[in-house]
Amino acid sequence: MPSLFRRKETEPDAAPVEDEPEAAPTRSYTPSKRELGKATPKRRETTRRTVEKAPVDRREAARRMREKQKAERLERRAGMLAGDEKYLLPRDRGGERGLVRDIVDSRRTIGTWFFGMTFIVMLIGFNRSLNPSVYLAANLLFLLFALATLVDSFFICRRVKALVTERFPKTTQKIGSLYFYAIMRAISFRFIRNPKPKVKPGAAI
Numbered sequence: 001m002p003s004l005f006r007r008k009e010t011e012p013d014a015a016p017v018e019d020e021p022e023a024a025p026t027r028s029y030t031p032s033k034r035e036l037g038k039a040t041p042k043r044r045e046t047t048r049r050t051v052e053k054a055p056v057d058r059r060e061a062a063r064r065m066r067e068k069q070k071a072e073r074l075e076r077r078a079g080m081l082a083g084d085e086k087y088l089l090p091r092d093r094g095g096e097r098g099l100v101r102d103i104v105d106s107r108r109t110i111g112t113w114f115f116g117m118t119f120i121v122m123l124i125g126f127n128r129s130l131n132p133s134v135y136l137a138a139n140l141l142f143l144l145f146a147l148a149t150l151v152d153s154f155f156i157c158r159r160v161k162a163l164v165t166e167r168f169p170k171t172t173q174k175i176g177s178l179y180f181y182a183i184m185r186a187i188s189f190r191f192i193r194n195p196k197p198k199v200k201p202g203a204a205i
């Protein structure tokens with residue numbers, strides 16, 4: 001008979017549960033751009049504008065104005081000789097007139113010597129001491145050059161009309177003004193033509 005005073009069998013004490021150490025917060029690792037293979041873009045170099053100092057007096061201001069105007073004139077002249085539309089005179093602007101210039105410059109025209117022959121005939125006419133036969137020969141030579149210039153101008157104008165009609169079918173330029181433009185360029189010496197020729201004699205247009 002179990003004794004009333006017998007100690008109850010004690011259950012084995014549960015092992016004390018140790019508190020788990022709190023995990024330290026982990027930082028997210030971000031790879032650098034170099035590791036990702038991306039080159040860091042270079043910062044654009046800023047160019048500082050050089051501010052021109054104000055002129056100290058009127059003489060200095062006038063000198064600067066003259067230098068500026070001279071530079072602008074040289075720039076306009078260089079652009080005009082090069083055929084830049086921005087600097088051309090109104091009579092030289094337009095694709096049609098550029099084509100006319102190329103047509104004339106690609107030919108060896110008789111008209112380039114017309115003014116030279118006219119000048120020679122005038123000198124002979126002023127010299128009364130020469131033999132009359134010299135006057136006659138000079139006048140005949142002048143008429144021959146004039147006739148040859150007319151014939152050459154006719155062929156130039158025919159070429160101008162054909163190419164302008166073909167390449168600029170909707171042109172608003174008057175064909176007569178293009179003829180005159182071509183003839184005036186054809187009777188000018190090549191080295192004084194303005195704008196300067198872009199094509200050589202004999203070149204295909």
